[in-house]
Amino acid sequence: MPEYKLLIVEDSPTMRQLIIFALKRLRNIKFTEADDGVDGLKKLSQDIYNLIITDINMPVMDGLKLVSLIRKDALHKDIPVVIITTEGGKEDRERAITLGANAYLTKPIQAPQVLKVVKELLKIE
Amino acid sequence: MKEEKEEEILKDKKKNIEEETALFARVEEFLQVFRKNAEFTQDVLKENEKLRFKVVQLEGEVSRLKDILNSHDPNAELRKKINELEQGISQMLDKFRQVEDENRTFAQRYIEIEEENNNLANLYIASYQLHSTLDFKDVLQIIMEIIINLIGAEEFGILLLDEKAKDLRAVSAEGIERDIFPAFKLGSGIIGNVAQSGESYFKDKIPDIIKLDFHNPLVCIPLKIKDKIIGVIVVYKLLQQKKAFTSLDNELFTLLAGHAATAIFSSKLYSESERKLTTIQSFIDLLAK
Numbered sequence: 001m002p003e004y005k006l007l008i009v010e011d012s013p014t015m016r017q018l019i020i021f022a023l024k025r026l027r028n029i030k031f032t033e034a035d036d037g038v039d040g041l042k043k044l045s046q047d048i049y050n051l052i053i054t055d056i057n058m059p060v061m062d063g064l065k066l067v068s069l070i071r072k073d074a075l076h077k078d079i080p081v082v083i084i085t086t087e088g089g090k091e092d093r094e095r096a097i098t099l100g101a102n103a104y105l106t107k108p109i110q111a112p113q114v115l116k117v118v119k120e121l122l123k124i125e
Numbered sequence: 126m127k128e129e130k131e132e133e134i135l136k137d138k139k140k141n142i143e144e145e146t147a148l149f150a151r152v153e154e155f156l157q158v159f160r161k162n163a164e165f166t167q168d169v170l171k172e173n174e175k176l177r178f179k180v181v182q183l184e185g186e187v188s189r190l191k192d193i194l195n196s197h198d199p200n201a202e203l204r205k206k207i208n209e210l211e212q213g214i215s216q217m218l219d220k221f222r223q224v225e226d227e228n229r230t231f232a233q234r235y236i237e238i239e240e241e242n243n244n245l246a247n248l249y250i251a252s253y254q255l256h257s258t259l260d261f262k263d264v265l266q267i268i269m270e271i272i273i274n275l276i277g278a279e280e281f282g283i284l285l286l287d288e289k290a291k292d293l294r295a296v297s298a299e300g301i302e303r304d305i306f307p308a309f310k311l312g313s314g315i316i317g318n319v320a321q322s323g324e325s326y327f328k329d330k331i332p333d334i335i336k337l338d339f340h341n342p343l344v345c346i347p348l349k350i351k352d353k354i355i356g357v358i359v360v361y362k363l364l365q366q367k368k369a370f371t372s373l374d375n376e377l378f379t380l381l382a383g384h385a386a387t388a389i390f391s392s393k394l395y396s397e398s399e400r401k402l403t404t405i406q407s408f409i410d411l412l413a414k
Contacts, residue, residue: 012270017250022243086273088366106366108277111243 003028004122005047009040009054009066010084015107019053019084022111023118037061041069044076051121053114056085056096064099071100080121084109244373247275248380255388259395264388265297268358271381273299276374277367278360280337282306285348285356285389286320293320293357300362307339319345320357325378331369335362344370346378348386355386 006029010016016033023029032047034040036058044052052070056063063083070076080102085092088106096104103117118124195201251271258264265283272278280300284293287308293316295306309316319326326345335343344360358381 012274014250014254014267014270015274017254018247018274021246021250086277086279086364088364107274107364108367109274111246112239 003030004050004124005030005032006118007032007034007040007043007049007052009034009037009043009052009058009063011035011055011058015055015084015109018109018111019114022109022114025115026119026122026124035059037063037066037069040066044070044073048075049079051080051082051118053082053084053118056083056087056092064096067096067099067101082114082117082121084114244376247373248376251275251377251380252384255384259392261389261392261396264385264392267388268381268385269297269299271377271385272358272360276360276377277364278362279364280362281358281360283348283356283358284309284316284320286311286354293317296356301337309340314340315342316340316345316357316359319347320354323347323349323352323354325382327370331363337361344378346382348389349382350386350390355390358385 004026006023008016008019008031010019010033020031023031032043032049034043037054038061040052040054041061054063054066063085067081067083070079070081081100082103082105083096083101084105084107085096086107087093093104102121105113105117254267254271255264258267268283272281278299282295282298282301282303284306285296286293290308291311293309293311295303297303298306309320311317312321315326325347326342328343331343338361342359342361343363344358346358347354348356348358358378
């Protein structure tokens, strides 16, 4: 069974813990946490990830900027990105998808919902 | 004449003898035929007896074959087999229905347990985070994170009770400038009453459009350490995708009422003790010089 590497970019430790809890039942997943967009880019430069989960509203660099930079990067442009945010507006969703996000979930999150999206993107049965 | 008579008599006798001889011959012939017939009849009787014996034998054989045929009737066997199979199928169907019912119950139970599990995880993570620090600002930040990320509130504030002034003042807020929060008198209005009674307040119906009214929150939760109230959490607006409160929200509010209060109180005490320790240390250092 292949090992999956997930990068969680979220300024709230509580949210990071919740996301990790939601995905812990998937075996062979290694989680890496980042506090904001810049930290996320730093972690991306150190490893190759199978999926990125990011918040939008974060200090230093927001999630949308991070997504656009990832999509411009030759090495990481194909990594699926899931956005988990408080922004529930239609325009926010469309903007994120246009920038290259693969899925858009709003807070408060439901663990089964996160699990389903990640399984679909990683093509896990 | 006499001679003629004698000759005639002789002739008659001779004729009689000839006739008798012929009769004997005929009798003999008849006897032979009769004997032959008798022999034939005996043969026929013997044959008849043999045939009767054969018939009895055959009848017995037929009867035996019938029995065999009856005992090996493929239709009877099949009918028996079909009956058995039908009974088996009926039992299997009953069992299948039972299993199906059980499966449905288990599936429903699984969903409930899954939801309960997620709720407990949320509560555990919230509780764990609340008690992960003794820094007052960090504690406030964690409470804010829980209210935003786990409950889904957009505009809210954390108010602490000023024991001397007997009023509640905002120490942290989200979606609203903290400085524009008014002070809420203890025992006055919704917020003041919650702080005095210790009873949570939930608005009956969440309106579609909410205009900020500081004295009319959606939710007001007292922060309690046993019976001592140290403040309240007031929620004015939920995130646009959050349409109603769930059972988990109630659990989280209950958790916040107790654990957030303890975390705030502990961190305040710790900060004060740290400050005092620094002061005492400075004083000792001064004396030592």
